[in-house]
Amino acid sequence: MSRIDVLNGNKAAAWGAALSRPDVIAAYPITPQTPLVEYLTQFVADKELDCVMSEVESEHSAMSVLTGASLAGSRTFTATSSQGLALMYEPYFRAATLRLPVVMAIVNREMISPQTVWGGPQDSLTLRDAGWIQIYCEDNQEILDMIIQAYKIGEDPRVLLPVNICYDGFYLSHLSERVEIPPAKLVDNFLPPYQPKHIKLDPQKPMAVDPLTTGDLLMDYRQKHLRAQQNALEVLKEVTIAFQQQFGRDYFGAVEEYRLEDAEIVLVSLGSMTGAIRDAVDLKREQGVKVGLLKIRLLRPFPLLDVQKALGNKKIVGVIDRNVSFGHNSGILYQEIRGALFGLAKPPNVKPFIGGLGGEDLRVDDFGKVIDQLKDNIDGMPVPYWILRKKR
Amino acid sequence: MEKEKDYLVPVGEGIYKVNTGDWRTHQPRLDAEKCIACGICFLYCPVFSIFKVNKQFKIDLSYCKGCGICAYECPHQAIAMIEEGADNEQN
Numbered sequence: 001m002s003r004i005d006v007l008n009g010n011k012a013a014a015w016g017a018a019l020s021r022p023d024v025i026a027a028y029p030i031t032p033q034t035p036l037v038e039y040l041t042q043f044v045a046d047k048e049l050d051c052v053m054s055e056v057e058s059e060h061s062a063m064s065v066l067t068g069a070s071l072a073g074s075r076t077f078t079a080t081s082s083q084g085l086a087l088m089y090e091p092y093f094r095a096a097t098l099r100l101p102v103v104m105a106i107v108n109r110e111m112i113s114p115q116t117v118w119g120g121p122q123d124s125l126t127l128r129d130a131g132w133i134q135i136y137c138e139d140n141q142e143i144l145d146m147i148i149q150a151y152k153i154g155e156d157p158r159v160l161l162p163v164n165i166c167y168d169g170f171y172l173s174h175l176s177e178r179v180e181i182p183p184a185k186l187v188d189n190f191l192p193p194y195q196p197k198h199i200k201l202d203p204q205k206p207m208a209v210d211p212l213t214t215g216d217l218l219m220d221y222r223q224k225h226l227r228a229q230q231n232a233l234e235v236l237k238e239v240t241i242a243f244q245q246q247f248g249r250d251y252f253g254a255v256e257e258y259r260l261e262d263a264e265i266v267l268v269s270l271g272s273m274t275g276a277i278r279d280a281v282d283l284k285r286e287q288g289v290k291v292g293l294l295k296i297r298l299l300r301p302f303p304l305l306d307v308q309k310a311l312g313n314k315k316i317v318g319v320i321d322r323n324v325s326f327g328h329n330s331g332i333l334y335q336e337i338r339g340a341l342f343g344l345a346k347p348p349n350v351k352p353f354i355g356g357l358g359g360e361d362l363r364v365d366d367f368g369k370v371i372d373q374l375k376d377n378i379d380g381m382p383v384p385y386w387i388l389r390k391k392r
Numbered sequence: 393m394e395k396e397k398d399y400l401v402p403v404g405e406g407i408y409k410v411n412t413g414d415w416r417t418h419q420p421r422l423d424a425e426k427c428i429a430c431g432i433c434f435l436y437c438p439v440f441s442i443f444k445v446n447k448q449f450k451i452d453l454s455y456c457k458g459c460g461i462c463a464y465e466c467p468h469q470a471i472a473m474i475e476e477g478a479d480n481e482q483n
Contacts, residue, residue: 217395
């Protein structure tokens with residue numbers, strides 16, 4: 001029997017990590033770190049979780065410790081946010097290119113300047129091309145469930161890649177919801193211990209790690225890495241089904257469609273804003289507007305075919321970004337969606353929306369206005385359209 | 393660079409075969425008559441290409457990059473640096 005509790009996103013993530021039985025956790029405990037690491041430390045102190053807890057002096061060291069631990073065959077977990085992720089950039093890339101299935105929660109927080117601690121996925125979206133798998137969550141139950149699934153996906157021999165479980169700072173990390181905590185036995189059954197075959201450090205058998213490698217061989221490793229990313233699309237589908245069968249909760253794979261069948265206007269979302277968009281879609285449907293929602297769960301690997309299938313025959317698509325792509329006059333998700341739909345026979349008219357930066361609220365009525373704009377005056381809309389609540 | 397085994401990641405033993413002697417422009421030549429077997433060249437060689445065989449020192453050119461440190465440090469000028477291809481004599 002699952003235990004039902006009221007948990008904030010960080011506590012849900014801590015439960016997801018603890019149930020996955022990591023061997024080593026290494027994390028920097030101070031801002032921009034969230035209480036997630038504090039919860040895990042408490043689990044270890046209370047002997048509820050049997051693992052090595054390494055409190056390191058920086059995020060760079062956290063990922064470096066986990067690189068070594070994962071090379072030695074451990075299941076590993078860490079978490080970070082914003083500037084911490086930025087400091088981790090070098091070992092972040094290396095964990096992916098060494099094909100180490102580390103799982104890291106990224107509590108999405110806005111990047112400075114100016115000084116900010118509030119939510120927004122600018123931090124992890126900026127690092128979307130560093131070789132990791134990136135999954136974005138809508139609610140606290142999804143955080144817990146996806147951390148368990150992240151190990152299953154990342155450790156699959158067809159994949160062998162590190163996985164980020166990303167969720168919006170404060171909107172999920174610090175707000176509480178009803179969460180089901182599955183029994184440990186069920187998770188153990190779903191997630192057997194990690195047994196790497198591609199790498200394993202062994203003092204009895206000295207070996208080289210990362211020798212200087214020329215371009216022709218480096219391209220060979222990159223080709224394998226790209227293939228592994230593509231394999232992850234299929235593996236995620238399998239894991240979604242297996243999880244649904246054993247735990248009873250369906251996450252629909254790489255994207256989730258909401259009221260899309262006959263929709264003419266579609267909003268595309270990422271992360272915690274999705275709930276408000278669902279409500280806005282329901283309200284507009286009551287007024288007879290044919291509107292739907294596509295929630296992107298998996299950003300890397302990018303589910304190209306799923307997006308084409310969901311949006312290819314629609315008229316109008318509005319992409320809501322809680323981030324910016326400097327130099328492109330839009331958000332990052334907008335470009336991903338626009339790129340996926342380019343070249344289709346009759347691609348939809350795709351428009352960029354930006355809002356909610358620095359943790360600003362994105363409310364149901366904001367999305368109502370977005371839908372009105374797309375429906376009534378798509379040609380007259382500013383590009384990008386900024387969702388602003390206060391007049392400056 | 394040649395791959396010895398098909399690895400998924402650059403971690404393992406005997407991953408690549410790299411002949412670092414390939415890019416040498418000068419090679420050391422040891423004059424056995426001048427050599428007093430003091431071992432200074434052996435100590436200074438940065439790529440461990442000098443070996444002691446039967447109380448005498450020998451230079452293995454496989455990984456020698458021709459840096460010339462052995463010739464510079466030899467107190468008896470027993471090692472000369474010869475341009476690659478200057479003659480066909482073997483060391």
